[in-house]
Amino acid sequence: MRLSFGFLSAFLAIGLALCISAKADAQELASASPKGGEPLVLVCRLSGGDLPVSGLEYLSELVQQEVTRTESLVVVKDLATCARPNSAAVTARAAGAHKVITGRVALLGDLYLVELALVDADLGLTERREEVEFIGELRDLRVPVRTAAQRLLGTGGRTSLSESFIHISSSPPGARVLLNGLLEGRAPIRVRVAPGDHRIEAIIPGHAIWQQDVNVKRNETLSLNAAMVEAAQTAHRKADGRFVLLTFSVPYAVAFSWGALYMGKVSSERPYIGAFLVGAPTTYYVVSRIMEKSEIEVGQAWMTVSSGLWGAAWGMMGAGFSGFDAPRPYFGLSMAASSVALSATISMTAGRDISRKRVSLINLGGFLGSAIGLGIPYLLNQDQEQIYLGGLLAGGVIGSATAINATSGLDYVSQEEVVLGPIQVTPLMTPMREVRSPGTQGKVSIAYGATVTYGFY
Known part of the structure; x- marks a missing residue:
């Protein structure tokens, strides 16, 4: 009887210990298992050789926090180290998780690329993948990581980035x-x-x-x-510029040669006729060969022609203002001033696109200045011819210089067509700027189908 009682007591003690152990295991399992049947999610540490380990650990914890904010998922407390993406499912199953999140952060120049993937641990298949590109400081990298995690989990993150x-x-x-x-x-x-x-x-x-x-x-x-401007239009515009300059150079060279003969006191008619017969075709041939490979816009050509004519006129005015009586100084100063004006213009306009409108305004400024320079002595009742010539010279130079400075912003601009449709607005000089949150749409209400063409030619 004593043996039976002792055996029974030992049996009951062992059974009680097993019950206590089973209850503890059940409580531990219940604490680790999701309540209500929610899937358990394991988060792997993010990989990325361009970032420090501590930074990757922090970013991985941010992904964990995003999982905890969901109502349908439960996250495993500890982060896991997944040596390879293929081993993530195995690691998750070993931890009792149903899903696993893997990812990496790569750096390409100043572009950060955040990649996250949600994998079904039971099937080993990727359910969803999200990529977010980010350009900014390293300290702001938490924003694209949270955005990628929210998009992966379907909880938001669609307008979180500033881009x-x-x-x-x-x-x-x-x-x-x-x-x-x-x-x-x-x-x-x-x-x-x-x-x-x-x-x-x-x-x-x-x-x-x-x-x-x-x-x-x-x-x-x-x-x-x-x-876009057709190349044929551009070539035609350049050809026009060369044609204008070529047309002007022939009579200018003949006139210049005649002036040189006159300054040399040549009285015979034969040299003048010879200069015309030989100089005209020679000038045409030489200038055409020089400009054959040149790119000369129409505005640049007309600017050159205008400066040659203005220089010749100013030279003659300067000679008159200086009080010369003989005609030869007039021709000499006119030729010299014209040559200087041509050289200066060719040098200043080389490689620049100048609009014909600007050339017209510069010439208009010269004419208005000359008119003012002529009118002031008249209003002052001056009767000396030299004063009028000086006024013409000073007024023309000042007027042209003022016009050149005032029209500095009117250099050639290619023709632009601005099509104002349901949503498209295209400015010529200043691009359309919109400051708005990414993902939103901007609309401009303007007459549908309107076409605006502007520019200087």
Whole structure:
């Protein structure tokens, strides 16, 4: 009886210990298992050789925090180290998790690329993948990491990033768009950029290359329209410039040779006729060969012609103001002043595009200045011819110089067509700037189908 009682007591003690142990295991399992059947999610440490380990640990904890904010998922408390993406599912199953989040952070120049993937641990298949590009400081990297995690989990993150964009369209559409020398695609296209200076180029075969330098601010969407000019139009405009200069050079050279003969006191008619017969075709041939490979705009050509004529007139006025009686000093100063004006103009306008409108305004300024210079002595009842000639000279020079300075912003601008449709607005000189949150749309209400053409020619 004593043996039976002792055996029974030992049996009951062992059973009680097993019950206590089973209850503890059940409580531990209950604490580690999701309540209500929610999937358990394991977060792997983010990889990235461009960032310090402590930084990756912090960013991985941010992903964990985003999981805890969801109502349908439960996160494993500790982060896991997944040696390879393929081993993430195995690691998750070993931890009793149903899903696992893996990811990496890569650095390309000043561009951070955040990649996150949600993997089904039971099937080993990737359910969703999110990528977020970010340009900014390292300390701001937590924003794109949280954004990628929210997008991965479907809890938000769609308008969390502050970004800058350039939207490029072209007329006609389909131009190849280069950003800082790198091909981005064909217009219309929207490109994410870092705040700062950028160079945009648009290329269409058979058209002149369109190019513009822009400065993009933070959180700004900059819209540009590349109005492409056909190469044939550009060549025609340059050919016109060469033709104008060639037409002017022939009579100018003949007149210059006649003036030189007159200054040399040549009285026979034969040298003058010979200068005309030989000088005209020779000048045409030489100048045409010189300009054969030159690029001369119409405005530059007319500026050169105008300066030669104004120089000749000012030279004669200067001679009259100086009180010369003989005609030869008039011719000499006229030729010298014209030569100086031509040389200065050719040097100053080399490589520049000058509009014909600006040339017209400069000539108008010279004429108005001359008129004022002539009118002031008349109002003062002056009767000396030298004073009138001095007024003409001073007024013409001052008027032309004032006009040159006042029209400095009217250099040649290619023709731009601004099509104002339902949503497209394309300015000529100042790009359209919109500061708005990414993901929103901006609209401009202007008459549909209107076309505005402006520029200087």
